[in-house]
Amino acid sequence: MTTELNRTRWAIAAVLIGRLIFALVFIMAVSFKFMDIDGTAGYIAAAGFPLSKLLAWLAALFELALIASFLTGAYFSEAALLAAVYVLFLGFAFHGPAHWAGNQAEFGFFVDHFTFLAGLLFAAAHGPGRVLVLRRGFLPR
Template sequence: MSPEIAQTPLWTAALLIARLIFAAVFLMAVSFKIMDMPGTAGYIAAAGFPFPLFLAWCAAILEVALVLCFLTGAFFSQAALVAGAYVLFLGFAFHGPSHWAANQAEFGFFIDHFTFLAGLLFAAVHGPGRVLAVKAGWPGRA
């Protein structure tokens, strides 16, 4: 996309809406975790992971960090890549092939993670945009 098109109000609005959607998804996820941390830990334990309460809190902290990055634009590309890896992990760990025989809907949940991953990878490449974005990131990348 040319720089002129990327700076139009329509594309600026699209980028801001996408950032809000990413933030909202992770905000909902962390909200559900905080509202029922023991339930989240039970879900993690049922998947066979050790230290489920610790991992539930780690997931909540990660999701809060992702929300902040998506809302502010700080470390946006890095956050989108981390979120992509996290979403891919969640897809396989909680909705992967071992779950499909018991519940066919799990396959749909699994596939949904790849759709979200595609959006996150696209966001990582294109960045947060120029509007309402903190210019913080690793050297050579805003």
């Protein structure tokens, strides 16, 4: 009984910490955008995307929605899947193979996106846990 209870507590803590880490990553990202939206727009424009200021604001709003979902658990699996697509897009658009010749560190940034992608996919499949969660979503549980 005690072993099962400890395992349950550990799992609950791990899920909550994981959700917090996801939220913190996007909190940092959106903070940088809000601190220098023009810099973010410049980075987006340098990657060849049009309407860079609009895209910077849309990215910030999207990241705010992800943060809300990761912290509350509402629409968690859906948000994790959308975040996975977003992270995959960012990896290729800003750190993909075209960037490796100019700076080999870009390859490391590219690979890091896949690590984050794996975590997001795992989270999407397993959901937000049973504690501190709003039970909302479209995907079957």
